[in-house]
Every structure is written in C-alpha cells, then in structure tokens.
Amino acid sequence: MGFDFTPADRVNTLPPYVFARLDELKAKAREQGLDLIDLGMGNPDGYAPQPVIDAATEALKVGENHGYPPFEGTGSFRSAIARWYHRRYGVNLSPDSEALPLIGSKEGLTHLALAYINPGDTVLVPSPAYPAHFRGPLIAGANLHKMVLTAEKDWLIDLSQIPESVAQQAKILYFNYPSNPTTAVASREFFEEIVAFARHYSILLVHDLCYAELAFDGYQPTSLLEIPGAKELSVEFHTLSKTYSMAGWRVGFVVGNSKIIQGLRTLKTNLDYGIFAAVQAAAETALELPDSYVEQAQQRYQQRRDFLVEGLEKLGWNIPKPKATMYLWVPCPKGTGSTDFALDTLQKTGVVVTPGNAFGEAGEGYVRISLIADRDRLQEVLDRFQQAGIRY
Ligand SMILES: Cc1ncc(COP(=O)(O)O)c(C=O)c1O
Known part of the structure; x- marks a missing residue:
C-alpha cells in the first residue's frame, strides 16, 4: 500500500x-x-514609527520577554487596546474579557470561523471581499451565502436581497467598511441597520475595521461597537499592519462580545502561543502615539x-x-x-x-x-x- x-x-x-x-x-x-x-x-512600504522600534528594542533587553508570552496577550497590551478604543470611539471595553491580541487580524478572522462554524452552517459573506472573510468559513465547512456588492449600490451590502430563509438560517455575517478591495465606506445609519438586522435574525456580526485610521479628507470610519447594543452580538477586528506599517510584525486584535471572544481564545489556546512579548510592547506604544x-x-x-x-x-x-x-x-x-x-x-x-x-x-x-x-x-x-x- x-x-x-x-x-x-x-x-x-x-x-x-x-x-x-x-x-x-x-x-x-x-x-x-x-x-x-x-x-x-x-x-505598506517604509518603517514602523521610530518610538515603536525603540520600544521593541528595549523590550528585547528584558529576559522574560524571550519566553512564551501569556496565551491571552500581555495585560498591558490589552489595557492599551481598551484605552485606545475609548479614546477613538468612546467605547468602554474590559481588557480582560473584551479584547484579545492576535497574530495579525487575518489569523483571528480565519480562526474565528473555525471556532464558531460547524460544517454546513450558513455564513453570509460579501463578494467581493478580503479573502479571509470567505476562506476562513470555507475551511470550516460553511455553506456560504454571497452578498453580491455592486457599483450601482456603492458597494454596500443590500440586506433586502438576502432571502428570508437564508437570513433565518445564518449564523454569522462578515463585513468590512472601509472596504478592501472596493474602498467603499459605510454610513453610521448602515451600521445601525445591520445591527438591527442581525438582532432580528440572531446572527453574529464580524466586522473587520482594518482601515480604521487610513481615512482621508476628514472622514472618520465608524466602529461597529459605537452602535448601541452592538456589543451583545458582535466582534470587531483591528490590525497594526496598515496605519503603523507593521505588517511584518504580525499583530492585531479583536474586541467586542466576551462570549464570542472566549470561544476564539479557547481555540487559539490549542493552536498557538500568542505574540512575541516584545512585539506586544511595541504595539502598545503604537496605540499610544500622538495623533x-x-x-x-x-x-x-x-x-x-x-x-x-x-x-x-x-x-x-x-x-x-x-x-x-x-x-x-x-x-x-x-x-x-x-x-x-x-x-x-x-x-x-x-x-x-x-x-x-x-x-x-x-x-x-x-x-x-x-x-x-x-x-x-x-x-x-x-x-x-x-x-x-x-x-x-
Ligand atoms: C480587510 C483586511 N483585513 C485584514 C487584513 C490582514 O491584516 P493583518 O496583517 O492584521 O493580518 C487585511 C490585509 O490586507 C485586509 O485588507
């Protein structure tokens, strides 16, 4: 044989x-x-900001940073995430249960699918979309329902096009504004509508706010968690890769509903050892840089x-x-x-x-x-x- x-x-x-x-x-x-x-x-081309490089260099001099980091991320990085969220969006988060550092947001977006999707579960994904939004669910065996985006609708998800029977069955909806690849942005009203839709059909919302800070002409992207009640049913992913030119450092985080985060944490505890502590110290510095x-x-x-x-x-x-x-x-x-x-x-x-x-x-x-x-x-x-x- x-x-x-x-x-x-x-x-x-x-x-x-x-x-x-x-x-x-x-x-x-x-x-x-x-x-x-x-x-x-x-x-992104170029370097991470100098204070971030300095923080990483200093952190390399600390012996304990060379060992395994805590599974759930360092307490000080999680606290920095919560402070950043409050400063940017006025949203309060518990650093212990509502924030989880990730080895880049792609890792978290994909593993979230493995943590929550059983083979055959219905997942709503936009098309076109950043590949992890549909490949993560595919790896988990999801039955994908593609929400087709068009230029005529400004690349916004048209919730009215989702058949009632699909909405009834769906477990998770992935979305991303400002959007990669379409560059579309969504209004606060759109975020309110999607939260109401998810609440009505008991669907978990996964929002990717990767481009939280790469916005122009005075435009400020909305965080899903700014919408009242959103935290009851959703999580939001962030990355340090783009704004801070740290794509190679592999660091991001997810925030939001503590139960959803707990499932992802449990899966990750079995898969990885988290992020190098020196990188977490650097990421913490990045989030605290002046505007x-x-x-x-x-x-x-x-x-x-x-x-x-x-x-x-x-x-x-x-x-x-x-x-x-x-x-x-x-x-x-x-x-x-x-x-x-x-x-x-x-x-x-x-x-x-x-x-x-x-x-x-x-x-x-x-x-x-x-x-x-x-x-x-x-x-x-x-x-x-x-x-x-x-x-x-
Ligand atoms: C929408 C979106 N989400 C997530 C990522 C991945 O980011 P990270 O480097 O944090 O894994 C990207 C990278 O291009 C992206 O465009």
Whole structure:
C-alpha cells in the first residue's frame, strides 16, 4: 500500500490563493529582467514609527520577554487596546474579557470561523471581499451565502436581497467598511441597520475595521461597537499592519462580545502561543502615539491617492477618489476581464496590480491598485502606462 498524500478536503477544495499565483508570475517577469513595480498586495512600504522600534528594542533587553508570552496577550497590551478604543470611539471595553491580541487580524478572522462554524452552517459573506472573510468559513465547512456588492449600490451590502430563509438560517455575517478591495465606506445609519438586522435574525456580526485610521479628507470610519447594543452580538477586528506599517510584525486584535471572544481564545489556546512579548510592547506604544503619527500616515496615502487618481485621469480613467483605505478600485477597459488586464499590464509595463476576481467573482471587471510606492515610483507607473498604451 502506498502513502496517501492527498490533503484533507478543507485544503483541497480551496480555490488557489491569487496572491500566491501572482508571486509565480512576478518571479517569471523578474527572470525576464523586468523592473517590477509591485502595487499588488496591501503591504505598506517604509518603517514602523521610530518610538515603536525603540520600544521593541528595549523590550528585547528584558529576559522574560524571550519566553512564551501569556496565551491571552500581555495585560498591558490589552489595557492599551481598551484605552485606545475609548479614546477613538468612546467605547468602554474590559481588557480582560473584551479584547484579545492576535497574530495579525487575518489569523483571528480565519480562526474565528473555525471556532464558531460547524460544517454546513450558513455564513453570509460579501463578494467581493478580503479573502479571509470567505476562506476562513470555507475551511470550516460553511455553506456560504454571497452578498453580491455592486457599483450601482456603492458597494454596500443590500440586506433586502438576502432571502428570508437564508437570513433565518445564518449564523454569522462578515463585513468590512472601509472596504478592501472596493474602498467603499459605510454610513453610521448602515451600521445601525445591520445591527438591527442581525438582532432580528440572531446572527453574529464580524466586522473587520482594518482601515480604521487610513481615512482621508476628514472622514472618520465608524466602529461597529459605537452602535448601541452592538456589543451583545458582535466582534470587531483591528490590525497594526496598515496605519503603523507593521505588517511584518504580525499583530492585531479583536474586541467586542466576551462570549464570542472566549470561544476564539479557547481555540487559539490549542493552536498557538500568542505574540512575541516584545512585539506586544511595541504595539502598545503604537496605540499610544500622538495623533500626529496617524495624521502623517493619512497624509502620505492621501497624497499618493491624489497623485495617482489625477495622473490616471489624464490617461482617460475616471476613478472617484476613495475616502479611505490604501487602494484604488479601478474598472478594467470594457470587454477585458480582470485577470487578462492584470496580466497584460504586468507583461507590458512590469506593474503588478491585483485582479478583482481574487476577491470573489463579483470583483470581475476590476483591478485593485495599492498605494504602496512613493511619488517617483507612481510617476514611473503613469509613464509606463502611457508608453504601453494601457488605458481605459
Ligand atoms: C480587510 C483586511 N483585513 C485584514 C487584513 C490582514 O491584516 P493583518 O496583517 O492584521 O493580518 C487585511 C490585509 O490586507 C485586509 O485588507
């Protein structure tokens, strides 16, 4: 008898991760000697703020930080999360039961699905969406109901389109505003509606507020927990990756309903040992930085947004300036699919963009461009687009 190397169905049935596929294509393009400009992933360029680096360096000098960290995160990081929440949103949280540090929010979003979804449970997910919002539930064996988002509805979830029988059965609804990849933002009224909907159908809400602070033109994203009663049925995920350019440090957190958090904590206790204590000390420092740091990050991305949107406009694109996130969500030229357009762009210009269908079929017809290069590189993108005739 031979060995059976077939992975479990939960792995085998996953669609290929598009970023991994893009990596292969990028490697090929590099072999051909192309100078790539990678605007594919949402991977911030640059360094974490200096006080964060200093805090990590200091924490490295403390012997006990080199051992296993507490499973549930350090008490001082959890307290910093609660203080930050109160400062930003006026929401009170218990640092012991309503805040849990994560090894990045992707880890938590996916494990939450494993902690709460039994095979066959109905889960409501937007399409297009950040992949962890549907891949986590898929790994857990969920029956996905896709809430299709469209430009006509400003990429907002249309709750009235969810059939009554599906809503009755649904256990969890994932959502994310400001949205990756569509860059859409949602009003406070929308958050109130979704809480009322979830309460009516007894659905747990999972909100991803990854772009809590990357908002422009004075816009302030809403936290789900600001909505009265939301904490009774929901959790919200945050990350240090984006605002503080700490994507490689792997640190984020979830806040909200203590029962939901307890289930995730129990699962994680069996899977991981938490986050390196020195990284938690650094993350705590990041959350306590004066607002001027956040404003600098906002200005950086806002200037890039303006530069690229205005440059693309001269090439014939008409892209509204997003109010938040670090992306542009760009329609492909008429009649061209997302993958073809992204590949064509890569081959002709060496510029990497992400095909919209990486975020689900409803992202077909779009590509996502990340604002993760400085002005000179973005000018180079525009020049290459012009020379290669990449236009709308
Ligand atoms: C909406 C959204 N959620 C979560 C993540 C992952 O963040 P983290 O680095 O905390 O895992 C990303 C990363 O791009 C994202 O866009």
